[in-house]
Amino acid sequence: MTGLEEIYKEIKSCKNCNLWQYATQTVLGEGPQDAKIMIVGEAPGKEEDRTGRPFVGRAGKLLRDTIGSYLIKKVYITNVLKHRPPNNRKPKKGEIEACSKFLLEEIKILKPKVIIALGSTASKFLTGEEKINVAFEKEYEFMGAKVLVNYHPAAVLRNPRLYDKFKKKIDEACVNL
Ligand code: SF4
Incomplete structure (x- = not known):
């Protein structure tokens, strides 16, 4: 078993907080193990819970279309x-600590x-900064990785005026691919 598979096995049987009771299934990470870029969102939504895949609802489509196939x-x-x-x-503090x-x-x-980091939950966890608009303008470091903060695509769907800034930040990160 690879390192990720071992973690996935642990996640699938995890009951460290109450959320497993309400969900249809776990939503694991997706992508190659040698990926240079990791995207971290907040939590699965309705479509992700249904399919078991991250970022596959409307917000996920916006993210995937922006990055490109x-x-x-x-x-x-x-x-x-x-x-x-x-x-x-929104996830509770204890749930974030547990997961x-x-x-x-x-x-x-x-x-x-x-x-x-997409959205305030991931941003706060990875940068320690409470305000996403402040974190958006800076660069951080976490466990050896450069951290760029971006708006959550769900927020961009609610406020399409954020799209240009959202895309620019994605393009900036994808230079590393
Ligand atoms: S800690 Fe994470 S994996 Fe475990 S039950 Fe809570 S949300 Fe699920």
Whole structure:
């Protein structure tokens, strides 16, 4: 078993917080183990919970279309939480504390060059900065990776005026591919 497979096995049987009870299934990371770029979102949504794949709903389509069908195959996509919070509510502090150990393992195994944190939950966890607009303008370092903060594509869907900035940040990160 590879390192990731071992982590996936652990996630599938995890009951470290209550979220497993409400979810249809776990949503594991997706992408090559030698990916130079890791994308980290908040948690699975309705479509992700249904299919078991990260970023496959409307927001995921926006992300995947922005990166492009060729480059997306070179990127590893995951979330801070591996089970969907009921009704897509914000994850609680305890849930993030319970689940983030899996993200740390994923980073340890993949050793990405760049991590793109999408949205405030991933941004806060990886940068320690509370305000996403502040983090968006800076660069951080986490476990040896450069961290770039971007808006969550769901926020871009709600406010399409963010799209240009969102795309520019994705393009900036993809230079590393
Ligand atoms: S959300 Fe994370 S910590 Fe909570 S049960 Fe699922 S895998 Fe375990």
